[in-house]
Amino acid sequence: MAADVGRLTGAVAVRDLVRRFGDRVVLDHLDLTVAPGEFVALLGRSGSGKSTLLRALAGLDHDVEGGGELRVPHEVAVAFQDSRLLPWLRVLDNVVLGLSGARDRGRRALAEVGLEGRERAWPSELSGGEQQRVALARCLVREPALLLADEPFGALDALTRIKMHDLLRELCARHRPAVLLVTHDVDEAVTLADRVVVLERGRIGLDVRVELPEPRSHRDPLFQSHRDRLLHALGITEGATP
Numbered sequence: 363m364a365a366d367v368g369r370l371t372g373a374v375a376v377r378d379l380v381r382r383f384g385d386r387v388v389l390d391h392l393d394l395t396v397a398p399g400e401f402v403a404l405l406g407r408s409g410s411g412k413s414t415l416l417r418a419l420a421g422l423d424h425d426v427e428g429g430g431e432l433r434v435p436h437e438v439a440v441a442f443q444d445s446r447l448l449p450w451l452r453v454l455d456n457v458v459l460g461l462s463g464a465r466d467r468g469r470r471a472l473a474e475v476g477l478e479g480r481e482r483a484w485p486s487e488l489s490g491g492e493q494q495r496v497a498l499a500r501c502l503v504r505e506p507a508l509l510l511a512d513e514p515f516g517a518l519d520a521l522t523r524i525k526m527h528d529l530l531r532e533l534c535a536r537h538r539p540a541v542l543l544v545t546h547d548v549d550e551a552v553t554l555a556d557r558v559v560v561l562e563r564g565r566i567g568l569d570v571r572v573e574l575p576e577p578r579s580h581r582d583p584l585f586q587s588h589r590d591r592l593l594h595a596l597g598i599t600e601g602a603t604p
């Protein structure tokens with residue numbers, strides 16, 4: 363039976379979602395809710411189905427099954443590991459692609475991500491981090507109620523990644539979209555999220571609320587206890603890769 367793929371204003375509601383590839387059940391009667399404005403990080407071992415879930419929420423997968431519901435807000439923006447900018451369009455044209463009368467908003471979004479003055483640059487003239495900033499501006503300008511992000515910082519160097527964490531936190535505090543961020547990086551999850559969920563055997567195996575004093579510090583013993591718990595849930599010890 364097809365899931366009820368509906369639209370609502372505000373939060374994400376997934377109930378009883380099933381996705382198979384042949385005999386393999388990747389999402390197994392999965393339930394997940396995300397409140398309006400809530401930042402949720404999604405962890406899980408490689409192949410656990412994180413991107414599959416994100417694609418289902420993004421409306422990019424029409425073969426999900428289940429007897430339940432799959433509801434997302436009307437305004438959804440998606441960010442991927444590669445910026446997916448069109449190389450033949452200048453930066454501002456990439457940001458406002460498909461929108462009419464949005465050039466001023468596009469300029470403001472570029473300023474918000476620190477790229478004022480680069481509107482007429484070609485994507486190839488930008489660094490990887492700058493390209494991801496443009497991708498964030500492209501999301502922002504759509505004023506999404508839900509931002510779906512699939513390892514958006516995965517290809518960036520460590521320093522740029524930290525800067526992007528600060529930027530994303532700032533943008534989310536200002537615009538308050540609900541966020542579902544897929545990441546392999548436990549520290550990234552604990553640094554950014556209000557809640558961290560771990561995908562295990564096709565379902566949410568662990569669901570942890572992160573309550574830490576701001577700004578969050580990796581040296582905070584509470585930060586470390588969250589990290590240890592999540593690493594344990596991922597079945598890895600410090601120093602290993604999930």
Ligand SMILES: Nc1ncnc2c1ncn2[C@@H]1O[C@H](COP(=O)(O)OP(=O)(O)OP(=O)(O)O)[C@@H](O)[C@H]1O
Pocket residue numbers: 383388406407408409410411412413414415
């Ligand atoms: N189109 C497809 N056809 C067949 N199998 C698929 C397809 N897409 C995903 N899968 C399988 O579903 C499982 C989950 O894939 P998915 O990409 O969602 O995992 P993931 O948790 O995002 O992994 P990673 O962390 O490595 O990116 C994998 O075993 C993958 O091989």
